[in-house]
Amino acid sequence: AQTVTQSQPEMSVQEAETVTLSCTYDTSENNYYLFWYKQPPSRQMILVIRQEAYKQQNATENRFSVNFQKAAKSFSLKISDSQLGDTAMYFCAFIDFGNEKLTFGTGTRLTIIP
């Protein structure tokens, strides 16, 4: 069974600083996708960034980038120039080509301090 682990329940950082959220996963599959989702207080899950396991290049989306280490099964999210609107729960998620089930980690609560 696939598992996703986020070891940082809470983090806080000053506005405009850079913050990195950690995620590790466990799978025996070779082909899969990884995601970071943001969940603000409105509860609506918003896709932040996506990484295909077969791609060696790390995905980037504006201020958001990932450090994907396939051998280590690590998938961290870096937020540069953090903004107050980045305050939210962040979930790491995984889906493989076998069962197509989207599995989430337990989340990291990120607070951006003015």
Added chain:
Amino acid sequence: EAGVAQSPRYKIIEKRQSVAFWCNPISGHATLYWYQQILGQGPKLLIQFQNNGVVDDSQLPKDRFSAERLKGVDSTLKIQPAKLEDSAVYLCASSPASLLGQGRKAFFGQGTRLTVV
């Protein structure tokens, strides 16, 4: 583009009562998911539909939970009877087809917060 609609937003019921949640996915989306998110945890998949067929319901407590997706569009999730541990946010999501395609993603609704007292 209209998003995934869920209702109600909030529901409070007593244990052993019944409750139903409704989800209207994005038009044309073949895949629909129901997730349970207990406070402090990540979402857990309860059931996944492809059109009106069930793809995965391995984590659905079938003795009390049921879900249907008539005509492959709207879906309802029912709990009967509810237990205290069912208190959670119930999220509905939809996607055009399988998520295993380049650029594909799941779109989530705002969820229903259920409190069982």
